[in-house]
Amino acid sequence: MVDNRQNTNLTMRTPRSRVKGLGASGHGASHWWLQRLTAASNAPLMVAFVVVIALMAGRPYAEAVALMSHPIVALILILAVISVTLHMRIGMQVIIEDYVHDKGLKIVSLFANNFYAVIVAVSCLYAILRVSLGKLV
Amino acid sequence: MPPTLRPTTAQPLSPHLQIYRWTWTMAMSVFHRITGTALYGGSALVAIWLVALASGPAAYGWVAWFFGSIAGQLVLFVYTWILMHHMLGGLRHFVWDFGHGLDRERRLWLARGTLIGSIVLTILIWALALTLR
Numbered sequence: 703m704v705d706n707r708q709n710t711n712l713t714m715r716t717p718r719s720r721v722k723g724l725g726a727s728g729h730g731a732s733h734w735w736l737q738r739l740t741a742a743s744n745a746p747l748m749v750a751f752v753v754v755i756a757l758m759a760g761r762p763y764a765e766a767v768a769l770m771s772h773p774i775v776a777l778i779l780i781l782a783v784i785s786v787t788l789h790m791r792i793g794m795q796v797i798i799e800d801y802v803h804d805k806g807l808k809i810v811s812l813f814a815n816n817f818y819a820v821i822v823a824v825s826c827l828y829a830i831l832r833v834s835l836g837k838l839v
Numbered sequence: 840m841p842p843t844l845r846p847t848t849a850q851p852l853s854p855h856l857q858i859y860r861w862t863w864t865m866a867m868s869v870f871h872r873i874t875g876t877a878l879y880g881g882s883a884l885v886a887i888w889l890v891a892l893a894s895g896p897a898a899y900g901w902v903a904w905f906f907g908s909i910a911g912q913l914v915l916f917v918y919t920w921i922l923m924h925h926m927l928g929g930l931r932h933f934v935w936d937f938g939h940g941l942d943r944e945r946r947l948w949l950a951r952g953t954l955i956g957s958i959v960l961t962i963l964i965w966a967l968a969l970t971l972r
Binding site: 767789 | 872875877878879881882886887889890892893896898899900903906907915919922926929930932936953964967971972
């Protein structure tokens, strides 16, 4: 990123702080960065996901399993699940932090958000591996 | 009790969304969060579909029956549109993050393009999926 500020003397930050590039907690921009990183990976993965869903639609069970067992299909879905669940977890965290002001409810919501994202991720990954690896045994 | 109490009279708050005239960029920004939230909930549908596939033909039959029904097809159609809208909205944010398209005309057309593009892509995807079946 280019530092395109008109006058860097106007900042409250010390020169050392600017050189280090870290915020107060030491990872100020990490969520922002991960959101962009996973957005970039989501875009092609979701296009592929839509194609997979369209191919799956209306197929009998055996054909659906056979399609899912294809390594390319399974790999696309595994990558998509990882990328999407990371993206949605921090996206929902921002929404909770912006709109839920009650401290107790905010903590409960943040916990629930993490649990939901992990449950969705692990359920999907387990199912994909179960179906795609099952045929080899 | 602490010595300094908050005044009990209603204090003026800083103005929020409701006092502003709706603009395209504002509407698409709000809609980006709404579509993101919808996709967040929709990820459970993907999990249910995948777990059903791993559970066997009986469970998969129920899920396939639902997604094949009129209600299920409607859910999938709206889901496609929401996904495309959120994806184009994200790409728009990438353009802005790199410092492009921020002037009045371009930011307006990027916002409009998100809505128009998402509708066009959704219809294209469903037309392709239905004709190639």
